[in-house]
Amino acid sequence: MARETLLIITLVELADNLVDDYDVIDVLTVLSDRCVETVDVDAAGVMLAWPGGELQYVASSSDSMRIIELFQIQVDEGPCVDCFNDGQPIVNHILNVDDGRWPRFTPRAIELGFTSVNCVPMRLRGRTIGALNFFSSHEGQLAVEDVAVARGFADVATIAILQHQSSLNANTLNEQLSNALNSRIIIEQAKGMVRQAADSDMDEAFARMRGHARNHNEGLTDVAIAIVTGTLDPGTLDVLKPKRA
Amino acid sequence: MATDRLLDIFSLMAERGVDDAGTHSLCSVAAEITQLDGAAISLTSDGDEMTALCMSNDLARTLMDLEITLREGPAFEASTGGMVVQDVDLAAASAPRWMMYAPQAAAAGARAAFGFPVRIGAANFGALSLYRENPGHLSDAQTSDAYLMASVIARAVLSIQSGSPIGELAKELHGQSGLDFRVHQAAGMVAVQGSMSVKAALVLIRTHAFAEAMELSELAEKIITRATRFDSLLDSWIVKPTSGDPK
Incomplete structure (x- = not known):
């Protein structure tokens, strides 16, 4: 091309x-x-x-x-x-x-x-x-x-x-940057959970999370947050569990 | 990379020393570095219960007590919402951000209150509250310093909760990035291994690294490569003698 x-x-x-x-x-x-x-x-x-x-x-x-x-x-x-x-x-x-x-x-x-x-x-x-x-x-x-x-x-x-959407609520550039940087850390924490639960390597874990986000029309960070807060099972991405009581 | 401002914070912390809990200097340094009239740090448990860690002075103590009683205010909202919050005129006549908190905080002598979340990724440790006796916004430099202070506090709280001396913190931030992604990935793995929160896993990894006199990044690497894992049934760390997949 x-x-x-x-x-x-x-x-x-x-x-x-x-x-x-x-x-x-x-x-x-x-x-x-x-x-x-x-x-x-x-x-x-x-x-x-x-x-x-x-x-x-x-x-x-x-x-x-x-x-x-x-x-x-x-x-x-x-x-x-x-x-x-x-x-x-x-x-x-x-x-x-x-x-x-x-x-x-x-x-x-x-x-x-x-x-x-x-x-x-x-x-x-x-x-x-x-x-x-x-x-x-x-x-x-x-x-x-x-x-x-x-x-x-x-x-x-x-x-x-x-x-970015979350930036609309943010008062300052500092808050926008801080949100983006913290998102990356949440994604890394979720990647570790997926690696452990699904027995995949880190790149696969990331690809699974991106795939799940695409399939469900959700943000990558939202998927990561759902994983780390226990509302999404890292071992079976694409399978949504009811929110933990 | 330790920035100049970070070095300022550490030299202030070293100057102020620590109290028995090892925390006092964090609050007074926070107030001093941001040039505000009071600072308080609150901790949030996994069950969202808020407790006070330290207060820089009487004003901060009064406001923190007030907030814990009312379950409303800058620390409460910053830590539960994960966002920076502020009320730049607590005595304003129009509807205040915090209905019950604002008038009582103003009566106690504060005119502006700011809450910064203390977090590491999804691990929510609590909030840094800052108070001023005059109304108005923070300057860009004050905001930037408050963010930096919140990030130092997050790592300090992690150190305290894992039983490693707070003095290690400066060394660690000098020697390597406190934001090493392997540590976060390893925390995710240990959270699944031990059926615990990522926050608990971050603390556990640090405790183990300190007990074994191991660099945090070295332990993280071992966890990621499956040479070390946490066994929830045995409630202990298992070191794999040879390389290979433990599964």
Whole structure:
């Protein structure tokens, strides 16, 4: 498929998502997946900052395990941390252990097969709220058009957080960010429950929860909340139990 | 990543020291860092019962007692609803947010009250209440500091409930992210293994890590890879001697 066609389809899909009541984590996961398809990168992910500045991973492309691992190292140092702190993009940075930059992050990223990184800040009214990260495991640099598309995705990600339904009740950007970040933690807690109850790995557990949300036209976070509060059996997703007395 | 503000909070906590319960400094640091006239922390049990953990001063004590009696107010609403709540003029003539609480809180000397949920994912620990003697909204910096303080309190309460010293907290937040997802995933697994809440599982994992002198993330990894599990019948942790699926 031509890149322009793919880009248009992706934008229409994201716009459709943002019109209805949507789940912010689900939309950001879709966005990360589409980044990989439309920008010349191998993995993508979104990090947001808690009010107070702590960065946390909120969504990543389907190659999630490796990316989450990288994000955990990033919480101490890395392109995303620098991009967030400076509010400036990092474009086509070639990973090299000898340059001394990010001594913990760089060797681990190279070990996982990545050769270069790009990072675009998510900005709103002069404040940086997070960053969109891109990891490449092949030679070659992002073209100017790729970087422009990446910036566009970062703006869509920002809008996804601001326009979210729960945000309508939120008084401040801080509350919107806090809700999105806490959603991610609830989803991780629910993933653990599904893994244990359904004997699946973490990626499968996440896929089951997303599948259940789709089938029942519910938000991913709502499904996660139902699991952790005991109203939805993690062992048999798609089977709803009566609320526990 | 420990931010500058987080370091400010920890140095204040270290300065203030701890009382016998290890909690006093949390409330006074919360009031000081947000530059407000009082702070209180309430805990919520799995059965939604609210108890006071600490109060920074007499005003906070009076308001917390009032709230526990009335079952209405910023802490109650923030912890049950999981949202930030506020009444920026408790003495306003129009319908107050909290019908019974507002006039009595105003009579006690407070003009604005704010409630921030203290939570880690689905684990609801309680709320941080902040009070001011003058009406009005919090500034952006105060709001941001209150969120940060609520997140420190969530981790501190987790430490206290799991019996590990609160001093470990600063070290832990320095050394690694307190938001390591493996710990949350492991808590979900242990919740199913032991038929308990995710909150109880978070406490249990921390207790076990502390007892075994293990890093929290290391224990989480073992739980996720099924090398360690919690057995609800034996009420104890089972370590699998060899690798492989225990099922």
